[in-house]
Amino acid sequence: MLSKLLFAAVLAVVVFLDHSPAFAGDPVGTYSVAGSNPGGRGRYSGTVTVERTGDTFRVTWDVGSQTYVGTGIGSEKGIAVSYRSGNQTGLAIYGANGSNWEGVWTYTGGREVGGEVWTRR
Numbered sequence: 862m863l864s865k866l867l868f869a870a871v872l873a874v875v876v877f878l879d880h881s882p883a884f885a886g887d888p889v890g891t892y893s894v895a896g897s898n899p900g901g902r903g904r905y906s907g908t909v910t911v912e913r914t915g916d917t918f919r920v921t922w923d924v925g926s927q928t929y930v931g932t933g934i935g936s937e938k939g940i941a942v943s944y945r946s947g948n949q950t951g952l953a954i955y956g957a958n959g960s961n962w963e964g965v966w967t968y969t970g971g972r973e974v975g976g977e978v979w980t981r982r
Contacts, residue, residue, distance in 0.1 A: 888933070888940050888955075888962060889913050894922060896977035899967055909979050911940075920944065953977065 892909045907924035911933070918933035920942050931944030931953070940962070942953045951971065955964030962979040 887937050888918060888935065888957075891982045892962070892979035893982060894924070894977060894979050896966075897975050899971055899973035899975040908982075918942070955979070 888911045890911060892911070893906070894909045895904070895906045897904050905924050907922060909923075910921045912919045912921075914932075916934070918935070918940065920931040920933050920940075922929040922931075922944070927946055929944045929946040929949075931942040933940045933942035935941055935955075937957060939954065939956045942955070944951055944953065949968060951966055951968040953964055953966035955962040955977070960981045964977050965974040966977055967974045
């Protein structure tokens with residue numbers, strides 16, 4: 862069921878992609894990040910940097926001693942990101958909340974999601 866929900870969420874972002882110029886909700890920038898691990902197994906904080914790379918985005922999380930690098934697609938309305946750090950891979954999806962972003966994420970093969978908030982610096 863969870864995989865169907867994540868697929869539907871990603872599909873919704875793709876369907877509503879808007880290739881217009883940058884707006885206040887454009888995801889490009891640097892953010893403070895605060896989140897919770899899937900299943901509520903701990904909290905974390907750090908920084909996230911989003912860079913435009915043509916039609917896609919490069920998303921880099923620095924959380925503690927870990928760096929996660931992802932590729933995102935989306936617009937000022939929403940962004941979906943696949944990411945990797947070492948052997949860990951996963952998927953995250955975010956919606957704009959003013960100039961900030963809120964979303965959910967999971968590891969590849971995960972059965973639970975964590976939450977995450979990006980606050981623009």
